[in-house]
Amino acid sequence: MASAKLFGDIPPFPDDVPIAPMYTVSLASLRSGDDAAAKSVLCACQELGFFLLDLQGDDEVGKTMIEEIDQLFDAGTKIMSLPEDEKEQYLHDIPKSFLGFKPRGQAKTETNEPDRFEWLNIGQDGLMGNTPPQPLPPLVQSYLPLFASFLKHGQSIIAAINATLATQLGLPPDTFASLQPVTKPSGTVVRLIRAFASPRPGDVRTNMIHHTDFGTITLLANVLGGLQILDPGQDRDPADEQAWLWVRPRPGCLIVNLGDAMVQWTGGLLRSNVHRIRHAPGPQRLVDRYSLAILARPERDASMRRLVGDGEDGEDGDLTAWEWEVKKAMALKRGDDAVASKGGKPQGSLKI
Numbered sequence: 208m209a210s211a212k213l214f215g216d217i218p219p220f221p222d223d224v225p226i227a228p229m230y231t232v233s234l235a236s237l238r239s240g241d242d243a244a245a246k247s248v249l250c251a252c253q254e255l256g257f258f259l260l261d262l263q264g265d266d267e268v269g270k271t272m273i274e275e276i277d278q279l280f281d282a283g284t285k286i287m288s289l290p291e292d293e294k295e296q297y298l299h300d301i302p303k304s305f306l307g308f309k310p311r312g313q314a315k316t317e318t319n320e321p322d323r324f325e326w327l328n329i330g331q332d333g334l335m336g337n338t339p340p341q342p343l344p345p346l347v348q349s350y351l352p353l354f355a356s357f358l359k360h361g362q363s364i365i366a367a368i369n370a371t372l373a374t375q376l377g378l379p380p381d382t383f384a385s386l387q388p389v390t391k392p393s394g395t396v397v398r399l400i401r402a403f404a405s406p407r408p409g410d411v412r413t414n415m416i417h418h419t420d421f422g423t424i425t426l427l428a429n430v431l432g433g434l435q436i437l438d439p440g441q442d443r444d445p446a447d448e449q450a451w452l453w454v455r456p457r458p459g460c461l462i463v464n465l466g467d468a469m470v471q472w473t474g475g476l477l478r479s480n481v482h483r484i485r486h487a488p489g490p491q492r493l494v495d496r497y498s499l500a501i502l503a504r505p506e507r508d509a510s511m512r513r514l515v516g517d518g519e520d521g522e523d524g525d526l527t528a529w530e531w532e533v534k535k536a537m538a539l540k541r542g543d544d545a546v547a548s549k550g551g552k553p554q555g556s557l558k559i
């Protein structure tokens with residue numbers, strides 16, 4: 208997450224909206240092998256599939272990452288302000304390629320109205336040299352060393368979370384990491400999102416439809432609110448507005464969430480929770496909302512077979528990660544994949 212400096216420049220997050228209760232784990236503690244931090248990560252990933260990771264106090268990775276996030280938020284506003292006809296030359300082409308710009312309004316929200324965000328996906332493969340570079344506007348190219356460094360720091364955090372979860376589940380520490388080596392082709396991306404300001408009453412609605420992430424681990428940096436999590440307590444209906452809890456962004460903290468691949472591999476021991484981007488809350492709705500994320504995905508050829516437990520893993524276990532992702536993306540596009548939170552410990556209310 209960005210430093211406190213960026214939080215000073217925006218309207219305040221309101222105090223009167225329901226907030227999702229979340230564990231906050233210190234990166235420094237996690238990297239030093241602290242047992243309590245490791246247990247919190249496991250509990251968070253079973254109960255909610257989301258937690259806050261405090262980068263402050265970690266001089267090696269966390270401090271640099273906070274600085275890089277500040278710089279990338281600045282870059283993000285410039286990148287998204289490129290002329291529309293320039294961005295249109297670098298559009299994504301799903302399912303062939305998830306890389307490039309997604310224009311505003313291309314997908315739908317729950318109400319069947321057009322979405323209210325645009326994104327740019329920059330592939331890990333091009334940044335790492337696993338594949339030829341992705342075509343990108345010259346302005347974005349000028350920021351590639353910064354994106355690459357941010358990604359490298361994110362990879363080391365993702366590696367620490369993967370090792371922690373595997374160890375806590377009694378598996379060899381490299382169980383999850385070995386299925387997502389950063390030097391092999393994958394769908395892993397760095398994502399920049401602009402969700403548009405909502406000045407008119409008709410704008411006060413969903414920006415990005417509710418979903419679970421397909422991949423393994425997502426690291427997310429937000430300054431403005433807008434992210435909402437579906438209450439994990441019961442099987443809540445996304446159509447019920449009371450079932451949604453806001454995520455309050457905290458200076459110096461990343462939001463971490465698990466994706467469906469971790470649920471598939473663990474036969475549902477870990478959880479991926481439904482979330483969406485709503486309009487920013489309170490006075491924050493008057494400004495454009497930027498977010499920056501790393502969405503880690505398995506290596507393209509990784510098996511989606513379950514790694515723990517001995518129940519059936521169905522036909523999805525026979526797919527490679529890439530086949531599985533394309534299947535999910537197409538089902539979501541057709542609207543026939545009813546989105547639901549997956550896996551995790553049944554629980555009443557989250558006690559933190």
Ligand SMILES: O=C(O)CCC(=O)C(=O)O
Nearest residue numbers: 400420429434484498500
């Ligand atoms: O911008 C955010 O807060 C969330 C974005 C998100 O859920 C996604 O890109 O999958």
Ligand SMILES: [Fe+2]
Nearest residue numbers: 418419420482
């Ligand atoms: Fe997401």
